[in-house]
Amino acid sequence: MPIVTYILRDGERREIDVPAGTSVMEAAIHNNVRGIDAECGGCLSCATCHVYVDASSAAEIPSPDDSELELLDGVAAERRPESRLSCQLVVMPAMHGLVVQIPPKQG
Numbered sequence: 474m475p476i477v478t479y480i481l482r483d484g485e486r487r488e489i490d491v492p493a494g495t496s497v498m499e500a501a502i503h504n505n506v507r508g509i510d511a512e513c514g515g516c517l518s519c520a521t522c523h524v525y526v527d528a529s530s531a532a533e534i535p536s537p538d539d540s541e542l543e544l545l546d547g548v549a550a551e552r553r554p555e556s557r558l559s560c561q562l563v564v565m566p567a568m569h570g571l572v573v574q575i576p577p578k579q580g
């Protein structure tokens with residue numbers, strides 16, 4: 474099962490086995506990872522599931538589509554090149570080793 478590492482606001486690292494087909498957001502919610510609010514439940518309308526993908530992560534992740542890029546304009550924390558909406562990051566085996574950092578705020 475792919476492992477995704479979440480770096481929390483206080484620096485704690487949480488490594489979670491994520492079943493393929495589950496989004497990074499869903500895995501966070503199911504495992505009580507603090508800092509991902511996901512107010513819309515993954516409908517791509519809230520931007521409160523913002524994460525920074527660690528550039529050193531070995532994982533291969535698909536590029537964001539136009540809808541995600543548009544919504545990323547509305548994130549509460551600084552938007553960076555590595556910003557993604559975690560509800561759109563559906564974990565696949567090639568994403569094993571993905572590391573995401575929780576931003577300082579979501580709303």
Ligand code: FES
Nearest residue numbers: 513515519520560
């Ligand atoms: S959970 Fe709302 S945009 Fe991702």
